[in-house]
Amino acid sequence: METDVELRDVTKKFETVTAVDDVSFEVRKGEFFSLLGPSGCGKTTTLRMIAGFEEPTVGEIYVAGQPMRGVPAFKRPTNLVFQSLALFPHLDVFGNIAFALRIKKLPEAEIRKRVGDTLAVVELVGLERRKIRQLSGGQQQRVAIARALVNEPKVLLLDEPLGPLDLKLRIEMQKQLKRIQHEVKTTFIYVTHDQNEAMMMSDTIAVMNYGRIEQIGTPEEIYENPLTSFVARFVGQSNMIEGEYSDGFVVAQGLNIMVPVQQQLKSEVTLFVKSEKIAIARRLEQLDNIFETEVNEVRYNGPYTEYRVVLNRFFLNIVTPNLKGKEIFKVSDKVLVGWNKEDCIVMSKD
């Protein structure tokens, strides 16, 4: 597979702060690649280095095989969709989208054709003469995407462009983005702090924390097999239990929890179990770990219910879908909770 973007040992320091710390990754041509992490983790700085607004302190960035050191933003084959969108308020929709083509001094007929084609891709045909402030939030997003796409960049960079939208519109725009990417077949690098957003759209996710990449993988790999405790905590909703490991068991607060046998574990470990992997019922069989408890908290959420139960001295969060005919438990109900050892992720405490 052809590589479109490559970062090799990239470090960025701002005076004394290291924003990006020895980051390396490759993005394949046509891939939807996400940088996922909490705010301040260096994901936006990484994106801005690819766009050319920051130079790496150490390391090299390649776009389409070319080293980018010293190449100013306006000469790079990348385009950025800004977090604030940064649409030009003095231009209408057409003027915004045509901006890059006018800079290139293309003939007016070609500009009109390409803007028209791009408007069709983002489904904004007919709004050419609208002023930016007359558009809804979702329309503005699409203008920003169109403005970047019309330039036919090798790589489209997106810096949390869906941040300010409400939930419904955001999900709609996620679908649209995925469809647009499918149509134009451009490489997308998407920065977000929203794990659901990253998982729904991406082919590959790189999870970042404190300027470093914690793990790179498909959404499923990241979710099911986190390699670091940060990824285990950040992605998904996990229960965290600290205890001691010996021979396929973790002993924690007087509980014996069966886990997969693992070599190279220190005796002090952290155990993660995702909330939705835990079963809750009056009767449970054939699970490796089954405990008796009572319901402490119930949060009914429509499609699913969140329970909180007490096991000895720690709480467990459980998310269970409200399947047809399934009992919704009440506070103080006596229940059994259980899960299989394969659903346990055990890591040495750092």
Place this chain on the structure above:
Amino acid sequence: MRTLSKLLDLPLNQLRKSKKSRTQFSVGPSLFWYAFFFVIPTGYMFIISFWRQSGIRLIPDLTLGNYFEFFVNPVYYGVFLKSLLIAVSVTLLSVGFGYAVAYYMATRIKKYKIPTLLLLLGPFWANYLLIIFAWKAILGKTGILNSFLQYLGLIEEPVGSLLYSPLAVVITLVHIWTPFLVLPMFTSLEKIDQTLLEAAEDLGANKRQAFARVTLPLSMPGIMVAVLFVFIPTVGEFITPLLVGGPAGQMYGNLIQVLFHRGFDWPLGSALTFIMFMVTVAAASILILKIGLQKVIESL
């Protein structure tokens, strides 16, 4: 104490009664000011511009002769055209210099913006006349500039045409106006979101193109305000040309002043004033319509 609160409450209660009375109350003083010091005198001048003067007596009449005089007498329309030319030069130069300063301040100065702005306003604290006299001292025959050029050996005899010329009027007025114009243009430039320039750069624009396609159009309202600020008063300027203009540098304002003073022809003076008034109002209206009143107000 009770009487005091009663006294204070009374007008407030009355004001709360209706929105109408409140607006009347707040607009009242300024309305009175405009009526008394602007509308009435201007109206009176408009009326007497159709009158005639005989000796020291004003004779009520309804003649267009005074207006006619402007168009047939080359002194009047000639000086008017020269005044427009001087005003256009002063406007272009001071807006240009002011824009450069405003741009530098908005983009390059990161710390101490407010103190820098205050420093810039320093010349305001010197009297207008002092600035004019300073230029007399610089441009005069035995002035600083001539002495300096002689000292350098670039000229043998002092150049007499520096002071008392249209050039001296332009230089002095540009100096007086420039700091004034920095403010509205600085406000306009300061409001421009810097990510817009990054966006332009990302879309392939170099610094010059980003300036021409983003910064300049977005700061246009400030530029227009600056143009109005300097152009309107400069067309009617008379103190500066009186002091540094010399015979060749006399402006339209000087003509009007002479007609009201020594010339003693108020009807003609009024007619000339009205012609200038119309031209400047027309120029301002065109500019404001072009840029949009809302935007002009926003940049103030």
